[in-house]
Amino acid sequence: MQSQAITEFGKPLQLIETPTPTPAGTEILLKVHNAGVCHSDVHIHDGYFDLGGGNKLPMANMKLPHTLGHEIEGEVVAIGPDVKGVSVGQRYAAFPWIGCGKCPACERGEENICVGGPRQLGCSSGVAGGYATHVMVPHAKYLIDYGKTNPALGAAYMCSGLTAFSAMKKIGKLGANDVPAAPLNTLDEVFNDPQVREYGFPVEAEHPVMGKMRLVGSGVELDRTPPAVTLPPPMLGEHTDEILENLGYEKAMIEKLREQGVI
Numbered sequence: 001m002q003s004q005a006i007t008e009f010g011k012p013l014q015l016i017e018t019p020t021p022t023p024a025g026t027e028i029l030l031k032v033h034n035a036g037v038c039h040s041d042v043h044i045h046d047g048y049f050d051l052g053g054g055n056k057l058p059m060a061n062m063k064l065p066h067t068l069g070h071e072i073e074g075e076v077v078a079i080g081p082d083v084k085g086v087s088v089g090q091r092y093a094a095f096p097w098i099g100c101g102k103c104p105a106c107e108r109g110e111e112n113i114c115v116g117g118p119r120q121l122g123c124s125s126g127v128a129g130g131y132a133t134h135v136m137v138p139h140a141k142y143l144i145d146y147g148k149t150n151p152a153l154g155a156a157y158m159c160s161g162l163t164a165f166s167a168m169k170k171i172g173k174l175g176a177n178d179v180p181a182a183p184l185n186t187l188d189e190v191f192n193d194p195q196v197r198e199y200g201f202p203v204e205a206e207h208p209v210m211g212k213m214r215l216v217g218s219g220v221e222l223d224r225t226p227p228a229v230t231l232p233p234p235m236l237g238e239h240t241d242e243i244l245e246n247l248g249y250e251k252a253m254i255e256k257l258r259e260q261g262v263i
């Protein structure tokens, strides 16, 4: 089999050839079809996690060469004698967050936060990931049927997808326990949020240059003088003269300020 491996931190990955392993016991060998690149891969490849403020968390225990890649999708090409319910030719995403199976976290079924010696595909020292023609998965329970999802997306869901999903799950729990928490939305999500729409926050305005645009309405309700958005956002400097005149500046003075490049 071939792997694109780290042979030296911070240096380009190297193509290395090793014998294709034969699965033993409950192991399953996948031929890799898709492997995502995660930001963690970039950090591991650097040889440290940049914690900001000049602080670094070194990958001191990572043995080299190491094959990265923990967002993996592939095809079963060989199975160990104890594998049940999986056949050669089937396609799966590989759940990479594999634990020791013995520590308290693993016993609770939370292998992803294993404290007893994780065996995470592509992330733990000595455990090869998906930047290769083949990857070994220790047990069928780590094979995820991604159904009709695009296989490449199925691979990416194993880290980036799970990260977002687990955050969403936690938000539900925090809310149920009166801890204020909310997801960070994109602008589109903000304007399409049912609550935001119900309050009538998104208002439309016609901009002379940009055409029709959505703006945020007032968050305050006033009975006698209800606030309203009457103007689109101004262009740069559009209201400068008006504001200065209101402040008592003569037209000649405003012209002078313009000539001097002040405004």
Ligand SMILES: [Zn+2]
Binding pocket: 038, 039, 040, 041, 070, 159, 160
């Ligand atoms: Zn990742």
Ligand SMILES: [Zn+2]
Binding pocket: 099, 100, 101, 102, 103, 104, 105, 106, 111, 114, 115, 116, 117, 118
């Ligand atoms: Zn464990």
